[in-house]
Amino acid sequence: MQMGMIGLGRMGGNMVKRLREDGHEIVGFDMNPESGRDVDSLEALVAALDAPRVVWVMVPAGKPTDSTVEQLGELLEPGDIVVDGGNSKYTEDREHAAALAEKGIGFLDCGVSGGVWGAERGYALMIGGSDKDYETVLPIFQSLKPEGEYGLVHAGPVGGGHFAKMVHNGIEYGMMQAFGEGFATMLRSEYVTNPAETMTSWRTGSVVASWLLDLLDNATKDDPELKSVPAVANESGEAKWMVEAALELGVPVPTTAAALWQRQTSRGGADDILRVVTALRAQFGGHVTKVDEIATH
Known part of the structure; x- marks a missing residue:
């Protein structure tokens, strides 16, 4: 053509x-x-x-x-x-x-x-x-x-094409969030010494095998703990649209919503919220409120 x-x-x-x-x-x-x-x-x-x-x-x-x-x-x-x-x-x-x-x-x-x-x-x-x-x-x-x-x-x-792609990206958000949570849990555990190698082993024979795992293997080859990767994830809009559409249709989508909130939090959007929470905890419970005090506790 x-x-x-x-x-x-x-x-x-x-x-x-x-x-x-x-x-x-x-x-x-x-x-x-x-x-x-x-x-x-x-x-x-x-x-x-x-x-x-x-x-x-x-x-x-x-x-x-x-x-x-x-x-x-x-x-x-x-x-x-x-x-x-x-x-x-x-x-x-x-x-x-x-x-x-x-x-x-x-x-x-x-x-x-x-x-x-x-x-x-x-x-x-x-x-x-x-x-x-x-x-x-x-x-x-x-x-x-x-x-x-x-x-x-x-x-x-x-x-229909863009609606399907919106749902596709919402699913993608949830899958990446789940892989990230699993990686972080193993990274902090004394029982797993190499989380990257462990997740790479799932690329064959596992029910969670996917192209995303293949890509994670690429990402961790030279940086097994991803220390050089910034802890910030932007969102392009599709997951937000999916959550909005799901609410209108009466469909619960907690996994997609949680992944979306996590990305927004990573961009600093929750800082002011957490400052309010910390201030209120100090008011009713006498909890630590200052940054320098937090560092010493």
Whole structure:
């Protein structure tokens, strides 16, 4: 197929590489002139593609995606299709699809998992949109997915792809939190002398074997206790959206919520809260309140 790719960063650039290796003709555009782009504007991108066009948007969620989709709505023609492969919120997909539909332009939302390893391993893809648009872009999806039976799903109507990716990331949060808690517990125990080696042994034969364990093995090879890794974990928004959606649907998600709170706490968000707790304990129980006193107790 022929396709335009907007956004040639770590994800978009690697996806272009994989697609070209599989024989697709990709026209790439990025705001950065040093990105290896093929054209220097959206207008040039659209002009370089034969109708009916397929344009994949791989830019940060929010305003960058909103602006790009809006501009494409003015440049593309009826019968063209826009694919949003970023981390947009599923509710935004319906707004984008409705705006493009007024101009006869199709829309697919695509949740993408695979990170920087995707160029080699392939990407897990979760697609939302109509059957017709999905079938049109299917050759692209098949080239991006991993080899084998799995790794690609038409999850549902518009919004379904990003909703599925949101849930995927919520599960990921919980899994990483559980691995972290297990590692920390063994690290502080006198019974396990090498937590990293112990967890690496689970990569084969264990019910908790996973790619995350493979990646943890990579991370601990030169730093078995992860002393050089900062104890701060950012959150990109998907787990927060999942907790919000689950509350609306009446689904209890304590594991995802706990992992989300832990990440927010790691960024210093709980410091003021804990100061209040410490001050109140001092008021009713005479507990230690000053930093220098805590250090001596």
